[in-house]
Amino acid sequence: MNESGFRYDPKRCALVVIDMQNDFCSPDGALAGCGFDVSAATAMTPRLANLIDHARDAGVPVVWVRTEHDETTDSPQWLGRVGNGPGTARTGLTCRPGTPGAEFYGVRPAVGEPLVVKHRFSAFVGTDLDRVLRSRGIESLLFTGVATEICVESSLRSGLFHEYWVSLVEDCAASYDPAAHAASVAVVAQNFGTVVTADELISRWPARPVTRSA
Template sequence: MSRLAERERHIPGRAALVVIDVQNDFCAADGSLPRRYDFDLQFVDAMVPRLQRLINAARAVGMPVVFVRTVHDESNDSPAWLGRLGDGAGSERAGVTCRTGTWGAEFFGVAPQPGDHIITKHRFSAFVGTNLAITLTSLGIRSVLFTGVATEVCVESSLRDGLFHEFYVTLVEDCAATYAKAAHDASVSVVRKHFGLVTTSQELIDSWALVGQTGGIGYGGQ
């Protein structure tokens, strides 16, 4: 199988858009994490409209959109998972988010439509214990565009595993968000240095428009 050139990694027919954990418990003011821990939502609030636009643009050019959601309950809350933060401050955070069947587990500001794909995960990475890799491969996808929440946790974990599953990976930096700018910026830097490409939603939308105009491969990004 030939290597994809950088300009080819973001075009319809080669790539899929993956939306990670844009759910109430992570993104809404009344969600479990923002409410319990006073997390700053300004970056999430600013990101969601850009993500909505990007999702609509991807659908318009026929690019697969995959929504990944986190769900937790007694069937997947192992002792190691619940105890991952130890017995110190913050350990109570485990086991309170996105409980099965609750409002907190529902999507926030985005929603799958007919033709989209939904993957349910129980760990930070969207590839652990799921059929995401099989879904992408079955769709003929070689390159994955990652978006969602939180940049340095579930988005970056999923992106890293995407590379380890032999997909080309890209972080859409303005369509990923977390609760502190420094954490987001550090994750963007790590991805750019070690794991894949970094682009923006406008660069993608512009490149898709160019493909539509020329009928060929075009890429207006970095």
């Protein structure tokens, strides 16, 4: 099997869905309320929902990652990451546990699909994602969700550093800035993995035959 075939083989890969949550995607969410343009995320969501349906039909595991932030994980370094220290902490906090903003937007896990909660950009930092994947024999990861150049790319890079084959599903990831999305796609293709579209994956994933009882 060639490299691309290996990456997308339903027996070896998983579809990883990153941060499809109201605060990040909904026009009524926290980021939209702060002036971020979420139109790309809302437009991408039906494509992602369709890809998830095809993945399930083909027996491709779907692994969900969601963000939660609260006072137990909001360190001064995290809140002040784009400023000059604790006195420049960010406002407009997102995905507080138990709030509507932390809930899924447009897509959601089916019964039995693994769900990993993260507190930083990378889905591997401080989580059991690596254990979840290895226990299922997964060797290749197909990344989707938001935002392309932030949590999706951070998780993809970490996936490579954990010795997985990694790919970005270009049209099932979204950013708040088209130029940032395009730059992330280019960086991934040049340095980290492959870039693929939903239609290309669907064409590779024949639905599993239905087993009928006698």
